[in-house]
Amino acid sequence: MRAQIVAGNWKMNNDLSETESLIASLKGQTKTSDAEVMVAPTATNLYPAYNSLKGSGIEVIAQNMHFAANGAYTGEVSATMLKSVGVETVILGHSERREYFNETDEMLAKKVDAALANDMRVIFCFGEELADRKSGNHENVVESQIKNALFHLEADAFKSIVLAYEPVWAIGTGETASPEQAQDMHAFIRKTLADKYGAVVADSVSILYGGSVKPNNAVEIFSKPDVDGGLIGGASLNAEDFFAIVNAF
Numbered sequence: 194m195r196a197q198i199v200a201g202n203w204k205m206n207n208d209l210s211e212t213e214s215l216i217a218s219l220k221g222q223t224k225t226s227d228a229e230v231m232v233a234p235t236a237t238n239l240y241p242a243y244n245s246l247k248g249s250g251i252e253v254i255a256q257n258m259h260f261a262a263n264g265a266y267t268g269e270v271s272a273t274m275l276k277s278v279g280v281e282t283v284i285l286g287h288s289e290r291r292e293y294f295n296e297t298d299e300m301l302a303k304k305v306d307a308a309l310a311n312d313m314r315v316i317f318c319f320g321e322e323l324a325d326r327k328s329g330n331h332e333n334v335v336e337s338q339i340k341n342a343l344f345h346l347e348a349d350a351f352k353s354i355v356l357a358y359e360p361v362w363a364i365g366t367g368e369t370a371s372p373e374q375a376q377d378m379h380a381f382i383r384k385t386l387a388d389k390y391g392a393v394v395a396d397s398v399s400i401l402y403g404g405s406v407k408p409n410n411a412v413e414i415f416s417k418p419d420v421d422g423g424l425i426g427g428a429s430l431n432a433e434d435f436f437a438i439v440n441a442f
């Protein structure tokens with residue numbers, strides 16, 4: 194059985210006191226599903242969040258990291274630094290990192306390698322833009338994003354990899370992929386994995402959907418057989434909404 198995961202990506206929101214009050218509200222929520230729950234605060238709030246959420250069943254994860262262990266990379270944070278403050282999982286390849294910070298498939302392959310070398314779990318994001326979807330090129334785009342960043346890995350590495358399909362046109366727009374569009378793409382992703390690594394590996398990898406998941410559409414999206422959870426942006430900033438999504442399984 195694949196892990197069901199609901200992860201909140203807080204992006205560049207919430208200073209320390211806002212983070213503490215959101216965490217207090219999260220601790221007041223009740224989980225009724227089996228989903229693993231994760232939240233990704235901004236880098237400055239990882240350590241306080243880790244301390245506050247220790248033992249709560251909510252994992253604190255990072256939104257990004259650099260591929261080097263240390264050195265002259267002003268402004269960056271490494272895997273060893275994340276691990277030293279209790280972070281075991283990192284989101285890599287988010288479309289905002291690709292778009293605004295020029296992250297390439299090649300760079301992401303190095304980041305994935307660095308995370309795995311440090312025994313971290315990776316939530317690897319990818320997804321097509323609206324133009325790709327309109328031209329019918331969405332599967333090719335997604336396939337190349339996955340192949341370029343991940344297909345140098347051994348099959349065993351996929352024990353530490355979670356995939357997150359986030360169509361760029363659905364992020365923060367209020368426009369969600371239909372449950373059928375999500376299912377079709379997730380099935381395609383699983384087939385792409387199966388063609389390279391075999392069905393056992395493909396069936397073991399959790400594939401999350403991200404892009405305008407809200408309490409009112411989560412049940413339908415999560416009911417699809419190849420959708421194993423969600424990466425939640427806007428709705429994860431409200432504890433009640435986030436837990437309504439967590440409990441949508």
Ligand SMILES: O=C(CO)COP(=O)(O)O
Pocket residue numbers: 202287359363364365366367403404405406424425426427428
């Ligand atoms: O980018 C996302 C999660 O990483 C999705 O963001 P929204 O849920 O705000 O569309």
